[in-house]
Amino acid sequence: MTAPVRLAVIGCGRIAQIAHFPALEKADGIELVAVCDPAEDIARAVATRYAVPAAYSDPRQVFDDPTIEAVLVAAPDRFHHTLAADALTAGKHVLVEKPLCSTVEQARELVDLVDRTGLVLQVGAMKRHDAGMQFARRFVTEELGQVRTFTAWYRIGDLRAGIEATLFPRVYADAGVRQVEAGFKADRSRYLLATHGAHIFDTVRYLAGEVTSVVARHRDDGTDQAWQIILITDTGAIGTVSLTVDVPGQPSEGIEVFGSDGTVRVDTHFPFYRRASTVHAYSAGRTVVPELVDGDAYERQAEAFAATVRSGGRPVPDVRDGLAAVDLIDAVAQAAETGREIRC
Structure with missing residues (x-):
């Protein structure tokens, strides 16, 4: 062994x-x-x-x-x-x-x-190790055809705090450290764009392809922050991303990709429910909704990491995927600040 x-x-x-x-x-x-x-x-x-x-x-x-x-x-x-x-x-x-x-x-x-x-x-x-997301990736590769357009959303609702209080274990914390970290998060818009954008932009690349152009607008309402983004991929697909934080209601995350031969929708659950994403994949006159029971993406990513260390191969996502996500975060920030289209 x-x-x-x-x-x-x-x-x-x-x-x-x-x-x-x-x-x-x-x-x-x-x-x-x-x-x-x-x-x-x-x-x-x-x-x-x-x-x-x-x-x-x-x-x-x-x-x-x-x-x-x-x-x-x-x-x-x-x-x-x-x-x-x-x-x-x-x-x-x-x-x-x-x-x-x-x-x-x-x-x-x-x-x-x-x-x-x-x-x-x-x-x-x-989320690349979410079993539903992986099903969607296979569907995009094998059945969806040419990606033509997509829409993605990542919404942090104000009910999240109560959900977390119910699901989370006791957390050991240092009050002094928390105060220091709060200071570094004072640039709320940049912090939220980075920490949540890292997820949704990686998902877009995973299912829709490489992004080459970004247009973005940002609205700042204090605790409520919103970005509306238009992305163009290297194959010419046009997509939108909506990133909203601390808006009223439930958290919600997902992506819908439309291709020449099919459509796939992925609804990603709050990760601490430990549920695989719900997927609806349509092609050739039928919709498939897979039943996926392995729902701890954090466990699955650790196991994938260990397997790569032992057996070799490319980690998923790798360092270049990480670079691409940081580059997109930066491009969205520039596009929102300048009002210009930013080439990636």
Whole structure:
């Protein structure tokens, strides 16, 4: 049998505690051997909860540990580039939370570093590992024909907080750290565009193709933020993306792709329901709605990462996919700020 990948998690904050640790506990092919967080009490608490043998407060302790093969970078976005680069330099494979990093320049540096080291870097756009999304990808490739147009939406409703309170486990947190992070998120529009745009733009590329042109408008109503975007792909398909945050109502996410021979609609559920996306795929006079029961995309992405580390091949999504998502985030921001069409 193949030995499990010995993994350390760097960053024990909210996303790590609510998503990654529960997934890693179940994932095949992974042995969680260390956690690391600058707040020592948080690192120790998480290590105790998940019976992890080592709790570090300095990432260098992870990078210097020869028994650790790979790291999951779950620290805030602004640390992704440095931590991923240091891990690769230390000979560790990397699974890094989306977005890959904060700037296009940083993303290009990571592309170069992956090429030089030959190590695995997988971006944590976990929706590529959603079983419904993967079904839709196969349908687009095999039955939909030429992609002609698409519409995608990503809506964070104001009911999300109550849903999270019901679904999430207790989260160990440091009040001082939360206050610092709130300061970095004060540029609300840029933060929301990056953290949520990383998902929807990756989904667009996954199902509709490479984007070559962007037109965007942004509306700022304080806590409510909205972007309406027109995208053109390299094959000439025309699509729209609606990204709205903290609007009244339920969260909602999905994409509908129209081709020459068929149509597919993907409705993606809030990930902590642990449900695969609901898919309606139409071609040749019939609609298929697959029944998909494996619904933990975070677990599936960890297992895919471990399989790539052990068996080789291209991680999904890889560092170049991460670069493309950051490039699209930047292009949408430029288009909204200038009112011009931006070429990608």
